[in-house]
Amino acid sequence: MDAEAIKEFGAKVQMLIEGRSLTRQETYEMFREVLLNRQPDLQQGAFLAALVGKGETAEEIAGAWEAIDELDTAHTSPALTGDLFENSGTGMDRLKTFNVSSAAAVVAASCGVKMARHGARALTSRCGTVDILEAIGVAVECDVSIVQKSIEKAGIGLFNGMSPKVHPGALGRILSQIRFGSTLNIAASLANPARPAYGLRGVYHERLLKTAGEVMRNIGYVRGMVAHGKDEASGLGMDEISPCGETLVHEFFSAECREYVIRPEELGIKRIPFEQIAFSGSLEAESARFLEVLSGKGHQGCIDFTCLNAGAILYLSGKCDTPAEGVEISRDAINSGKALAKLRQWVSIQDAGNGEGTKRLEAKLEGIRELSASVKSR
Numbered sequence: 001m002d003a004e005a006i007k008e009f010g011a012k013v014q015m016l017i018e019g020r021s022l023t024r025q026e027t028y029e030m031f032r033e034v035l036l037n038r039q040p041d042l043q044q045g046a047f048l049a050a051l052v053g054k055g056e057t058a059e060e061i062a063g064a065w066e067a068i069d070e071l072d073t074a075h076t077s078p079a080l081t082g083d084l085f086e087n088s089g090t091g092m093d094r095l096k097t098f099n100v101s102s103a104a105a106v107v108a109a110s111c112g113v114k115m116a117r118h119g120a121r122a123l124t125s126r127c128g129t130v131d132i133l134e135a136i137g138v139a140v141e142c143d144v145s146i147v148q149k150s151i152e153k154a155g156i157g158l159f160n161g162m163s164p165k166v167h168p169g170a171l172g173r174i175l176s177q178i179r180f181g182s183t184l185n186i187a188a189s190l191a192n193p194a195r196p197a198y199g200l201r202g203v204y205h206e207r208l209l210k211t212a213g214e215v216m217r218n219i220g221y222v223r224g225m226v227a228h229g230k231d232e233a234s235g236l237g238m239d240e241i242s243p244c245g246e247t248l249v250h251e252f253f254s255a256e257c258r259e260y261v262i263r264p265e266e267l268g269i270k271r272i273p274f275e276q277i278a279f280s281g282s283l284e285a286e287s288a289r290f291l292e293v294l295s296g297k298g299h300q301g302c303i304d305f306t307c308l309n310a311g312a313i314l315y316l317s318g319k320c321d322t323p324a325e326g327v328e329i330s331r332d333a334i335n336s337g338k339a340l341a342k343l344r345q346w347v348s349i350q351d352a353g354n355g356e357g358t359k360r361l362e363a364k365l366e367g368i369r370e371l372s373a374s375v376k377s378r
Contacts, residue, residue, distance in 0.1 A: 005039075013043065013046050021057050023059060024063040031068065034170070035171070037173075048178065049180070058214035061212075062187075064188075065186075065190050068187060068188055069191050072169035074193055075193050077194065084114050084196035086117060087199065088117065088189050088201060089202035089204075090189065090208070091120075091239065093204040094238075095236050095237065095278070096279040097277050098278075098289065099129060101240065103294060113155070114156075116194040117157065118189060118191070119158060127283055132290055135283055137358060137364075138347055138357060139351050142350065144166060146350060146351075147159050154342070154346045156342070157346075161189065181204065186201075186208070197221055201225070202239030208226070209249070213250040221252075227240065227248070227250075229244070232246070233273065241309050243301065245271065247261065251316075262323065288364065291361075296334045310326065
């Protein structure tokens with residue numbers, strides 16, 4: 001490693017420790033050093049921690065995204081009519097919930113929104129997007145060409161943010177070594193190979209609402225919403241639109257921005273205790289609940305949670321005029337069987353090539369049916 005480069009990098013870290021911000025270009029250059037592994041591990045970790053400790057600016061997050069997008073992302077361009085949509089959360093929130101972003105994406109796709117998802121395995125959460133979708137049959141270690149095909153044919157696909165087939169360089173190395181929130185929670189999650197122009201993004205702290213929105217606009221998003229939900233009882237936050245309390249929102253459309261509060265009852269949803277949407281304890285239980293929710297079989301709190309978030313996607317993508325209308329469209333998609341049909345189609349197309357995903361999905365659905373029949377017969 002170059003001694004002078006290490007010294008210069010360390011000087012920039014010291015700037016951050018002292019509370020001074022970097023320009024987008026300076027941050028880009030430092031993340032290049034990290035991604036190319038040109039700095040000692042201690043300096044790389046110190047840099048990530050110092051950025052968070054200071055509080056990242058929109059320019060710094062955009063610089064980090066630019067380095068990841070340029071150096072460590074396998075890009076693809078699905079051939080579609082209309083715009084691509086992405087939804088995800090930053091993680092690092094205090095409240096660990098049902099995997100609502102994945103359920104909402106399936107519901108939105110069943111209503112005609114083209115979803116290009118970009119997720120990760122569990123790092124700061126207990127059950128990541130990649131974990132649960134793999135458990136129900138979606139192939140998550142596939143080439144980006146397979147994901148592109150899935151987006152084109154099924155209207156939904158998932159890029160595994162920790163796969164070397166998606167990020168062939170250093171991102172997986174870095175994420176596998178840290179267990180704290182960093183600039184990567186936003187920058188890396190935005191490094192979507194398909195570069196969608198519309199997005200719903202949850203953040204773990206309300207101070208990130210405006211910053212994340214500004215970053216999204218800076219890197220090419222046309223319309224989006226950044227949300228931080230609350231649990232009324234505990235006062236803790238989540239990186240989703242909440243059915244348990246108010247949700248703080250930063251919405252933008254081109255250069256126009258506005259901030260407001262979503263209250264679930266204003267969208268036709270009764271507030272519920274957090275326990276109804278809390279992580280259930282295991283991947284097996286979560287995958288079963290996920291399928292039951294998309295089938296409309298019980299777990300009303302999680303269904304409402306899903307409809308709140310899917311409704312926002314439908315609103316932002318222009319499928320309806322208000323989030324409240326989007327909630328009702330989402331509920332109809334679940335009750336009519338459209339959402340489960342879309343999931344089946346997705347699993348069959350984003351497949352490893354041997355049909356194992358569909359077999360896994362159908363086996364889990366059969367298990368749910370058998371359990372339901374057994375309960376009813378008692």
